[in-house]
Amino acid sequence: MSDAPYIILASGGTGGHMMPAEAVADKLVAAGYEVTLVTDKRGGAIGNVFRTIDRKVLNASSHMSGGLVGKVASLFSIFFSTIAVRKMFKLRKPTVVVGFGGYPSLPAVLAARLMKIPYVLHEQNAVLGRVNRKMAKRAELVALSVEKTELVPDDVNTIVTGNPVRTLIANLANIAYAVPMGFGDIRLLILGGSQGARIMSDVVPEALAGLSDDYRERLDVMHQARPEDVKRVTSAYKNAGIRAVIEPYFDDVGGILLKAQLVIARSGASTLAELTAMGRPAILVPLAIAADNHQAANAAIIEEAGAGWLIEESDFTAEALTKLLDKMFEDMGDMRDASDGMRTLARLDAAQMLASEIIAIGDKDSIVR
Missing domain, CATH: 3.40.50.2000 (Glycogen Phosphorylase B;)
Structure with missing residues (x-):
C-alpha cells in the first residue's frame, strides 16, 4: 500500500462525468496523490479514459427507467453499493472524496458523509444535478462550471472553477x-x-x-x-x-x-x-x-x-x-x-484550479486530525 495521499473520484459512467474527472486525476497524480475511480459498469467499460488509474466498479443502477420496479431496484443497488464503498474506505481511508455527479457517484459521497470524510462536489452543467443537490449541504465545497448555476441550495460553499477538459484538449x-x-x-x-x-x-x-x-x-x-x-x-x-x-x-x-x-x-x-x-x-x-x-x-x-x-x-x-x-x-x-x-467562455485552468482546492481541503483536514 502506498503512503501517498489518497483521493477517491466518484463519477457517473457517461463521458460528461468521466472526462472532467480524468482531467482532475491527471493533476492530482502529477502532484503525488494516489487516485482511485469509483463508477458504474458503463464507466468501467469506457476504455479511453483512466487507463492507468485503479477503478472500483459498482453494481449501481439508475432510477430513471423501469418504472416503480426500476426505482426500487435502484434504491437497493445504491444501498448495497454504499455498504461496499464503506468497506473499501475502512480498509484505506481516503483523504478527500470528490463526486462528479451521476447516480454512481452517490454511494462514495454518501459513504464519505457517514464516515466524516471531507467531500467535494463538481457540477458540469448550468443546472445543479440531482445527486449534487442532495449532497451539497454538507460538502466542503461545490465547484461550479458556470456563473449563476441554477438550483444551488442556499448556504452552500461554492466556487466557479469551470469544467475541466482533458490535457490533450487543453x-x-x-x-x-x-x-x-x-x-x-x-x-x-x-x-x-x-x-x-x-x-x-x-x-x-x-x-x-x-x-x-x-x-x-x-x-x-x-x-x-x-x-x-x-x-x-x-x-x-x-x-x-x-x-x-x-x-x-x-x-x-x-x-x-x-x-x-x-x-x-x-x-x-x-x-x-x-x-x-x-x-x-x-x-x-x-x-x-x-x-x-x-x-x-x-x-x-x-x-x-x-x-x-x-x-x-x-x-x-x-x-x-x-x-x-x-x-x-x-x-x-x-x-x-x-x-x-x-x-x-473557456476555462483552461479548471482542472488545476479544482485539483488545488481538493489538495487544500485534504491538507486542512490532515492538520485538524
Missing part, C-alpha cells in the same frame, strides 16, 4: 481557428454525445443533401452515429455525393476538433467545455429529455455569448438546418465570430 487550445475560405473544404463534425444520437443521423445527412452543389462538393464530414445507424448514414452521404467518415465512436476527438470548422452536436457539458477550449463554433441541439432541461441551459449560455446557434429538438428538421447552413456558408464571418465567442 494543449490544443491555443491553435487558431481556420475559417473556410474561397472554394476550400468546409469541415464538419457531427456529435451525438457518448452514445451517439439518432436524431443527428435522421436530420443532418438529409439537410446537407439539400445544400447547393457548390457547398456539397466542399463538405468534408466526420459523423458519429450509433452502430445500428452507420450503414444507412453512410449510404445517405454517398447518395448525396458528400465526402464523409461515419463511426460509432471517435477516439481522437481532439485531433478532429482541431481540423473542424463547424460542429453540430448535443449540448452536454463536456462537449461544450471542449468546444470553448478550442474555439469551435457549433450548432447545438439540446437533448429534450435531459434532467431539469440542463442541456438547454448549457446551450443558452453559448448562444448568449454569440458562440453558436441553438435549435430546439422539436425544431430540428432537415429543412430548418439546410436554411441555417445556407445562411452561415454565405457569410463565413459569422463562424469566425462564433469561434471568438467560444474562446471567451
